Amino acid sequence: MADAQNRRKDPSRESDTRSRGARTTRSPLAQQASSYFGHHRKVARDSARRLWQAPVASLMTWTVMGVALALPVALMLLLTSLQGVSAGWESSARVTAYLAEEVTLEQAQTLKQTVAGDSRVAEVELIDRDTALDEFRASSGLEDALDYLDGNPLPHTLLVTPSDGSRTADGVQTLLALVEGMDGVEQVQVDLGWLQRLNAMTELLGRAVWALALLLAAAVVLVIGNTVRLSIENRRDEILVAKLVGGTDAFVRRPFLYTGAWFGLGGGVVAWLLLQLSLWWLSGPVERLAGLYRSDFSLSGLTFDGIIALIIAAMLLGWLGAWVAVKRHLDDIEPGEIAGG
Amino acid sequence: MIEFRQVTKRYDSDHTALRQVNFGLDRGELAFLTGHSGAGKSTLLKLIMVMERPSAGEVVVGGQVLNRLPRRQVPYIRRHIGVVFQNHQLLFDRSVFDNVAMPLEVMGTSARDIGRRVRAALDKVGLLSKEKMNPLQLSGGEQQRVGIARAVVNKPPVLLADEPTGNLDPQLSADIMGLFAEFSQVGVTVLIATHDIGLINDLGRRTLTLDQGRLVAGAGGLHG
Numbered sequence: 001m002a003d004a005q006n007r008r009k010d011p012s013r014e015s016d017t018r019s020r021g022a023r024t025t026r027s028p029l030a031q032q033a034s035s036y037f038g039h040h041r042k043v044a045r046d047s048a049r050r051l052w053q054a055p056v057a058s059l060m061t062w063t064v065m066g067v068a069l070a071l072p073v074a075l076m077l078l079l080t081s082l083q084g085v086s087a088g089w090e091s092s093a094r095v096t097a098y099l100a101e102e103v104t105l106e107q108a109q110t111l112k113q114t115v116a117g118d119s120r121v122a123e124v125e126l127i128d129r130d131t132a133l134d135e136f137r138a139s140s141g142l143e144d145a146l147d148y149l150d151g152n153p154l155p156h157t158l159l160v161t162p163s164d165g166s167r168t169a170d171g172v173q174t175l176l177a178l179v180e181g182m183d184g185v186e187q188v189q190v191d192l193g194w195l196q197r198l199n200a201m202t203e204l205l206g207r208a209v210w211a212l213a214l215l216l217a218a219a220v221v222l223v224i225g226n227t228v229r230l231s232i233e234n235r236r237d238e239i240l241v242a243k244l245v246g247g248t249d250a251f252v253r254r255p256f257l258y259t260g261a262w263f264g265l266g267g268g269v270v271a272w273l274l275l276q277l278s279l280w281w282l283s284g285p286v287e288r289l290a291g292l293y294r295s296d297f298s299l300s301g302l303t304f305d306g307i308i309a310l311i312i313a314a315m316l317l318g319w320l321g322a323w324v325a326v327k328r329h330l331d332d333i334e335p336g337e338i339a340g341g
Numbered sequence: 342m343i344e345f346r347q348v349t350k351r352y353d354s355d356h357t358a359l360r361q362v363n364f365g366l367d368r369g370e371l372a373f374l375t376g377h378s379g380a381g382k383s384t385l386l387k388l389i390m391v392m393e394r395p396s397a398g399e400v401v402v403g404g405q406v407l408n409r410l411p412r413r414q415v416p417y418i419r420r421h422i423g424v425v426f427q428n429h430q431l432l433f434d435r436s437v438f439d440n441v442a443m444p445l446e447v448m449g450t451s452a453r454d455i456g457r458r459v460r461a462a463l464d465k466v467g468l469l470s471k472e473k474m475n476p477l478q479l480s481g482g483e484q485q486r487v488g489i490a491r492a493v494v495n496k497p498p499v500l501l502a503d504e505p506t507g508n509l510d511p512q513l514s515a516d517i518m519g520l521f522a523e524f525s526q527v528g529v530t531v532l533i534a535t536h537d538i539g540l541i542n543d544l545g546r547r548t549l550t551l552d553q554g555r556l557v558a559g560a561g562g563l564h565g
Contacts, residue, residue, distance in 0.1 A: 246420035
């Protein structure tokens with residue numbers, strides 16, 4: 001008996017026995033492999049056929065899975081589109097130069113001319129300290145407090161907009177260095193506040209999407225796990241007999257793991273269809289909205305690679321769900337109780 | 342082929358199914374296992390199938406001590422033991438052929454060999470013409486014979502039967518016993534649990550009798 005086991009595990013030994021003329025098989029290794037893959041094909045086909053035979057139930061599971069997968073993927077696509085937008089806007093960053101307090105308005109005008117003369121600069125705006133104070137008074141709501149001040153604490157300010165060619169991160173950086181090196185310039189800032197806010201928001205959104213994706217993936221695993229648990233219950237007799245006649249755990253598990261993967265395949269396809277459908281539904285209004293903002297923003301759909309990745313991920317999740325169910329329930333089914341009293 | 346050495350099986354502190362059972366069965370030997378219900382017949386068969394493990398003593402099948410066999414090795418042992426049940430344990434969602442093919446499928450036998458060996462087994466039990474039918478369409482005796490075909494399709498060295506003639510009339514029972522006798526003639530060790538005393542007397546084979554977990558008749562070693 002032990003010999004038989006070894007033979008099963010070690011096909012080279014089997015060919016030894018064959019060369020001694022004890023067996024008549026052609027090539028045991030190839031034969032074993034072909035019957036192994038043949039069995040996989042059979043089980044895969046059989047699992048698919050079982051799903052097909054209960055179309056309503058299968059479709060419901062596919063839809064649940066599709067919705068759960070489509071939601072995070074849709075948000076991720078939206079996020080990617082938004083990041084494209086913020087990358088476009090980054091180039092319109094402005095450099096703000098705060099001049100030293102002793103710089104007079106005339107000197108500031110001269111500085112403005114000098115900066116504007118540089119080829120990398122598209123436009124320079126000078127905000128003198130009085131205008132700045134008025135704006136600050138109007139926007140901050142600190143009127144009373146400002147009245148207690150002796151003088152105007154605000155300096156003159158130059159707002160420098162880079163030219164088209166310099167609207168890169170490096171271009172802005174050199175411009176920054178140039179302005180910073182000028183006499184009378186106290187401090188230079190790149191006005192990226194709103195951009196940073198947008199970036200912070202997309203980052204937050206990105207994390208939220210990942211958290212949501214994880215939760216929904218867990219939900220998918222549980223849904224598939226529960227569906228597979230039911231199908232394990234339905235095929236209890238078959239499992240018992242398979243275990244009785246010497247089916248290994250892997251053999252017994254196999255059809256259910258395939259069932260899980262097929263649920264995943266269907267779920268992935270449904271998710272893709274839902275995404276395409278919503279994209280088609282939203283593309284018109286989004287274009288109009290983007291047009292109003294003079295933006296070339298557009299919602300991008302899934303690429304071919306993305307679709308393949310989505311479907312593979314869905315199949316893996318289905319397989320994982322089946323695995324969870326199989327781990328929890330198959331071990332409970334032992335042939336002990338059917339041997340009679 | 343089968344040997345029990347001082348085997349005791351205790352389920353709870355107050356329920357002992359088998360007490361210090363000792364016996365051995367040779368290759369090609371056919372023996373009956375009898376006793377009142379609850380005497381421990383099923384427990385004894387379950388120990389051979391490794392559905393249960395003994396509380397004390399050793400169960401040896403084919404020279405292998407089953408007590409400490411790792412769980413994942415159990416399927417490989419079962420492939421060498423054919424089992425026939427009183428209630429057949431056939432699957433009604435597939436044909437007679439597919440039922441009989443199951444032991445070969447779990448072993449990874451090629452489709453061609455499966456066809457050949459399943460038909461040989463069905464031929465042996467006289468059901469070759471019914472391979473495409475559903476087991477539900479068959480009579481009780483025919484279903485039992487499908488069960489036997491499934492038990493012997495992979496030519497196991499050990500064949501166990503739990504009340505194989507329980508629901509059958511005497512003529513059918515005799516037919517089935519005849520089949521078991523043929524298997525033992527080709528070297529299969531056959532152990533049949535039954536309380537059909539008439540049948541046992543007709544055949545005049547070795548009989549192991551259990552009474553409240555003790556082997557009271559038919560004990561003995563492999564060579565005694």
